[in-house]
């Protein structure tokens with residue numbers, strides 16, 4: 001073992017390289033998303049850890065590490081490769097470095113538990129195929145579907161094939177790739193609480209693994225009441241004997257602090273925290289990933305990122321459809337638990353956290369926990385709730401929430417909520433963080449709006465007339481659809497007069513990048529396979545998140561607070577505007593700006 005590796009601080013990405021051979025796409029991802037720059041010490045560590053069994057390779061990589069110059073973020077992979085080739089003097093640099101040896105010796109089996117369900121069909125299998133198409137899955141992988149439904153392998157493949165799609169920009173050989181992928185998919189029917197059935201799965205997995213090191217990922221795509229049964233059986237009867245075993249757990253992670261703590265405790269009877277990957281798919285969205293890049297790699301934003309310059313922050317989620325088909329689940333949770341306590345709060349934490357020590361998962365998650373723990377629990381007077389009612393438009397009648405047969409007629413469950421939250425720390429003292437989330441609204445959108453303070457003593461105030469809000473800058477990060485980051489600035493209308501206008505400096509992703517943006521589930525599945533925990537929720541984060549919402553959720557339910565009814569397809573209850581006005585805020589999504 002080379003002593004060189006111990007000279008460097010741990011690199012959070014080393015498991016990525018070690019667990020998979022370097023190919024262009026993986027390497028590209030590693031270079032561009034894991035490290036802002038191709039940092040020499042980090043690579044030295046990475047390479048040497050992979051080379052522990054070969055002194056010759058250790059020397060080779062030490063050579064690479066000391067000679068490769070930092071590579072610019074946008075450097076094409078070919079240029080990076082030629083840089084490496086020039087110092088290794090080999091056309092087979094990855095082979096020479098021994099990565100293939102590693103990969104030939106190990107397998108990854110991905111078992112989708114609840115494979116017959118909606119999420120598996122809609123998201124998980126398509127994401128796995130997209131990863132396969134991109135060459136991001138390990139050389140030896142197998143996908144297993146597991147559920148109670150009776151199905152043959154052929155039937156599973158037929159079901160899965162209906163949901164696979166090719167990327168718009170990558171259709172070459174797509175049909176062939178689908179066939180290849182489907183051949184790697186198998187099915188085992190079993191009960192979620194049967195150790196015997198999981199032992200049968202284990203036997204089948206072993207046959208595919210063929211004696212290699214077996215790494216196993218279980219994706220729990222099942223209702224929460226059967227999580228623990230499945231984890232218990234998978235861990236006792238189907239976990240890996242000689243590799244890693246990881247479990248992706250889907251939300252909901254409980255419905256309040258107590259039930260969440262009970263779930264964590266139960267999971268930890270069978271798994272260590274390191275094996276649990278709690279997914280919040282919003283963390284896998286491109287623009288949410290980009291938040292930290294925006295903040296920490298642009299000098300112009302970070303100095304403004306505080307109460308000194310920011311007047312308020314808005315986190316907005318809307319869907320233009322109701323709970324159709326998921327009413328039974330939704331009624332037990334409501335919009336605050338379904339969207340705010342997880343997706344929007346996670347975005348808030350990334351937005352507001354202090355600079356982490358490094359990009360290491362634990363460093364980032366430590367900062368997120370800190371900011372969540374600095375927040376004031378949500379107060380009842382800072383919440384507005386709503387529920388959609390039936391509405392007819394253009395001859396079409398849209399249903400009320402309670403028209404869903406799986407929802408009780410007298411349900412008070414909110415399908416809309418607006419809330420004002422505060423972070424009691426030096427950076428954010430007094431800045432309202434407003435959240436708004438709703439179903440059956442007039443559009444589908446998720447965005448972050450940052451409204452800056454007025455320009456003090458603005459020389460041009462009179463040119464704006466009475467509407468001073470128009471004179472303030474606003475940064476909008478549109479997470480979806482049509483991803484964009486735009487900054488509203490004031491400029492002079494060209495001409496001889498002095499009329500001011502508000503315009504957008506716009507980074508519109510579709511115009512800037514021709515590549516299709518990967519689905520969040522692709523990123524998260526790949527991270528779980530690679531053991532990268534940065535985008536998954538740690539248990540203390542979850543506790544902190546629940547403690548902010550649990551008291552108010554209890555009050556809403558105990559006091560049977562009536563939701564404000566809003567018509568299906570509308571902009572939601574007016575109460576949201578009164579709440580914002582109380583903090584001198586106007587919602588930014590009122591359709592006034594050019595890109596709204």
Ligand SMILES: NC(=O)C1=CN([C@@H]2O[C@H](COP(=O)(O)OP(=O)(O)OC[C@H]3O[C@@H](n4cnc5c(N)ncnc54)[C@H](OP(=O)(O)O)[C@@H]3O)[C@@H](O)[C@H]2O)C=CC1
Nearest residue numbers: 114116117118119120147148149221222223224250251252
């Ligand atoms: N669907 C979505 O868009 C999203 C889902 N989630 C979460 O992902 C998980 C899976 O969601 P989804 O696919 O919609 O769930 P489904 O309701 O479709 O359930 C998945 C599978 O679990 C089995 N199952 C369902 N109900 C029961 C039950 N009562 N007892 C035992 N088995 C049952 C069924 O398989 P079989 O009968 O064959 O065993 C079903 O196909 C859930 O935790 C959900 O909250 C999270 C975000 C979005």
Ligand SMILES: O=C1O[C@H](COP(=O)(O)O)[C@@H](O)[C@H](O)[C@H]1O
Nearest residue numbers: 251281319338339343446480520
């Ligand atoms: O987790 C959930 O998210 C979806 C919205 O996800 P998106 O990626 O389509 O924006 C939401 O519809 C669902 O109610 C919720 O459980």
